[in-house]
Amino acid sequence: MKSLEERSGECRVQSAEAWAGEEMQSIHQSPSLRISPPSEEPPPSFLRQGSPFLISPPPNRNRCTGGWMKKNKKQHLVISATSSQREKDPKKRVVITGMGLVSVFGNDVDTYYERLLSGESGISLIDRFDASKFPTRFAGQIRGFTAQGYIDGKNDRRLDDCLRYSLVAGKKALEHAGLAAGTSLSNKIDKERSGVLVGTGMGGLTVFSDGVQALIEKGYRKITPFFIPYAITNMGSALLAIELGLMGPNYSISTACATSNYCFYAAANHIRRGEADLMIAGGSEAAIIPIGLGGFVACRALSQRNDDPQTASRPWDKDRDGFVMGEGAGVLVMESLEHAMKRGAPIIAEYLGGAVNCDAYHMTDPRADGLGVSSCIQSSLEDAGVSPEEVNYINAHATSTLAGDLAEVNAIKKVFKDTSSIKINATKSMIGHCLGASGGLEAIATIKAITTGWLHPSINQFNPEPSVEFDTVANQKQRHEVNVAISNSFGFGGHNSVVVFSGIQVGERWFGKMREILHIQGGQCGNQIGAKFWEVICEEHGIDQTGKYKYSGGGGGGDGDSQGEGEGEGEGFHLERINVYYNEASGGRYVPRAVLMDLEPGTMDSLRSGPYGQIFRPDNFVFGQSGAGNNWAKGHYTEGAELIDSVLDVVRKEAENCDCLQGFQVCHSLGGGTGSGMGTLLISKIREEYPDRMMMTFSVFPSPKVSDTVVEPYNATLSVHQLVENADECMVLDNEALYDICFRTLKLATPTFLFWFYVQKQLKLSFEILPTIVLLVKTLVPWIPNNVKSSVCDIPPKGLKMASTFIGNSTSIQEMFRRVSEQFTAMFRRKAFLHWYTGEGMDEMEFTEAESNMNDLVAEYQQYQDATAEDEYEQEEEEEGEQDV
Structure with a gap:
């Protein structure tokens, strides 16, 4: 394996002076080179209209602001030395075509992101059970959840919440991808080449807790026959496959709080290896019950800011005192580009790559130097075929724990030598730590940042740690044109995972932006x-x-001849x-x-x-x-x-x-x-x-x-x-x-x-x-x-x-x-x-x-x-x- 220094040496920052004349034009036209920020959408119609009275201001008066790039000797271009290594085979390129979730902010992706953008906290006092005797009495608890229209009444009463969240989020993701169950579209996919990989960190914790209580109080004869099936972690993937008839790769992964990212990584590799055309992947968790809360209290991992729950989750703040529990599910529909385009899927973004590894250090504590995390980030970029200079947004793991936040910061600094153009935010500051589902919910937030150009804030940034020297999008949302984004998730056991997303370009057409x-x-x-x-x-x-x-x-x-004779292509x-x-x-x-x-x-x-x-x-x-x-x-x-x-x-x-x-x-x-x-x-x-x-x-x-x-x-x-x-x-x-x-x-x-x-x-x-x-017209007129x-x-x-x-x-x-x-x-x-x-x-x-x-x-x-x-x-x-x- 290459050292960090050797890897970072593979990337170079070129200045515009190194390119002139035809070479400058080739930069604009080359599909393997990216100019940051990108601007592939056309200029307004007026600019394309033919008029002899056109002015571009001289070069040293121009701005490059995500609009139209104009040659400017002072403007520096970030050229990726590794971008040419990105996957080009449509069969192996992995795209996101659907997103589904269950969250403290509801079950709609757009509503979820709007509430994140508004800086709203979903943390409140627990009312699902009597938590008055616990030292922590608050969480990101989901209220008013309904599975109507997605799960029949009998199963809805029987299922553990972890499975209910999995089924609803998975089916919503399929709907978003234009593959709602029972539609003609869903019958057009090859079900033998479509799989499910939805994991969970803790599984059906409620049914497990109820089973143990029944055993102790009434004996084994009172244990429900659904105890084992609903408690095991693979049942979410299994139930989705059973209901939808999907016979491709199907299993679950359980790597604590890194679970969702591990699932994305594995699902993408199934597609890249040609073993599947489509994968439903993500994570689910429902641990806000007495045994779940008590377990994390015993680990001394939770905040105890009971007097002000909404400010308790405060990543990177000097006064943070632990994480806040959350729950929910986040699921993506991942397809090969070839398959998505063939069926006319709504392409949202591209999964460029990812990586997983282990700290090999401690059961619950991260390495203080962040070596395992930095290595994982670097490996993910290599897998994606991008350089650190191309990444300008990170959705951080950022749990609000004393050791974890700084370990991640140290790792980021090792990989990204210059963080001046990178924005880093913390979704957990608003929804809490959703454990095995956190990576799924944060991947959706990352993709929405790419498609909207808005970054949600990291709230509760009152007294930041001095070592956090980058822009954490503190307390207010920010406009930011995302070029390449990474999403980090790390779990107990030293499990590290990083996934890389971007908008997707096919020829001259951009999707997801x-x-x-x-x-x-x-x-x-x-x-x-x-x-x-x-x-x-x-x-x-x-x-x-x-x-x-x-x-x-x-x-x-309308009148028939309003746009020439033909209606076919023109329409x-x-x-x-x-x-x-x-x-x-x-x-x-x-x-x-x-x-x-x-x-x-x-x-x-x-x-x-x-x-x-x-x-x-x-x-x-x-x-x-x-x-x-x-x-x-x-x-x-x-x-x-x-x-x-x-x-x-x-x-x-x-x-x-x-x-x-x-x-x-x-x-x-x-x-x-x-x-x-x-x-x-x-x-x-x-x-x-x-x-x-x-x-x-x-x-x-x-x-x-x-x-x-x-x-x-x-x-x-x-x-x-x-x-x-x-x-x-x-x-x-x-x-x-x-x-x-x-x-x-x-x-x-x-x-x-x-x-x-x-x-x-x-x-x-x-x-x-x-x-x-x-x-x-692929380029503007050079000066x-x-x-x-x-x-x-x-x-x-x-x-x-x-x-x-x-x-x-x-x-x-x-x-x-x-x-x-x-x-x-x-x-x-x-x-x-x-x-x-x-x-x-x-x-x-x-x-x-x-x-x-x-x-x-x-x-x-x-x-x-x-x-x-x-x-x-x-x-x-x-x-x-x-x-x-």
């Missing part, structure tokens, strides 16, 4: 553009003016990515994930009365009564500032409802008052509150050829000053260029409502927005002085035989900035109309800073335009030298 975008439109211009955007995107997705899908029920309910694409922009509501309706704002009510009234006005949530319209009067300062400092909290409340509500929010797109004009002033205020507030989400803007730049508002250069320059600081990407719509196209090219004498949808129709261009373009990428789309828009799109990134955009800057300077030098702004509380210095920022932007573009390949090489060499120093 929903990438939602929140659309915001502000001001008159922004709302007009937004209204047209929703009209077009509803047409693409087959959504009618009431929010209903047109093609449901065989195509009824599949309609709803494939609908969750990027829509929320699914009751009654089969789809509601735009949109916030609509203005400082005067007229625009909102116009939108409501428009063709798609009824599709939006009524409470997502936010408006004032006064307007901004084309004054940036009113929108940013006075009128807009009074309304901004109301807008942010709606933004927060929509963001909270997302499973995995990728970011925000904002449509606004930079020439008026609301879109420019209030729009940039909102962008800055969102950036402050959601620093790791992308921010994309679609910004209309003003022109005197289109508008007679003389202060537009002020508004635009002040807005650019804000956008440079707070936006990741700006799509620029230059009204002057659009005017020239309409006036000179189209010969329109009086062009009025100018934006790209109108121009597209007039020019008969096929640059409609198509979400499916992501299937063809060079002049570049365009184009692609042909799979599904043409209505009335067209073919559609294409292109993305441009050109230094010629500086001409527009230069024009606006010159107009700004001409007015500012004369102090023209300055009192309009200073009268709203603005400082004249802000104008000076905005002007300087705009000029710097122009100069930077000019620098890249003038740069030669030799200059680029010399600059990179110089930066590499500085970095080495």
